[in-house]
Amino acid sequence: MKQKITIEAQIQCDKCRSQAMKIAVAEDGVISVAFQGPNRDKMVITGDGVDAADMAxxxxxxxxxxxxxxxEEITEKKA
Incomplete structure (x- = not known):
């Protein structure tokens, strides 16, 4: 089951952003990590079978x- 996880984190500098990226990518099943929001403080993690609570x-x-x-669960559209 693919999921899209949104986590709001305290990210103030590029070093913190890099550290958060390393932590997120180290989890099993993570496909992609992106930063969103006006201050780029929200992480959007896409993965397959990722434990969201453990990630947070x-x-x-x-x-x-x-x-x-x-x-959120990502459902693929059938053609």
Whole structure:
């Protein structure tokens, strides 16, 4: 099951952004990671079978603040 996970994190500099990216990519099943929002403080993680709560917990340990905003299932359209 593919999912799209949105996590709001405390990201103030490029070093923090790089560290958050490394943590997210290290999780099993992650396909892509992108930053969105006006301050680029929301991480949008796409993956297959990713544990969203564990991801938020890992980010919270390193960055100090990470809030799980949403988890959506991605359905593929059949032609």
């Amino acid at each position: 917990k890992s980010l919270r340990k390193k960055l100090g603040y990470a809030d799980l905003v949403s988890v």
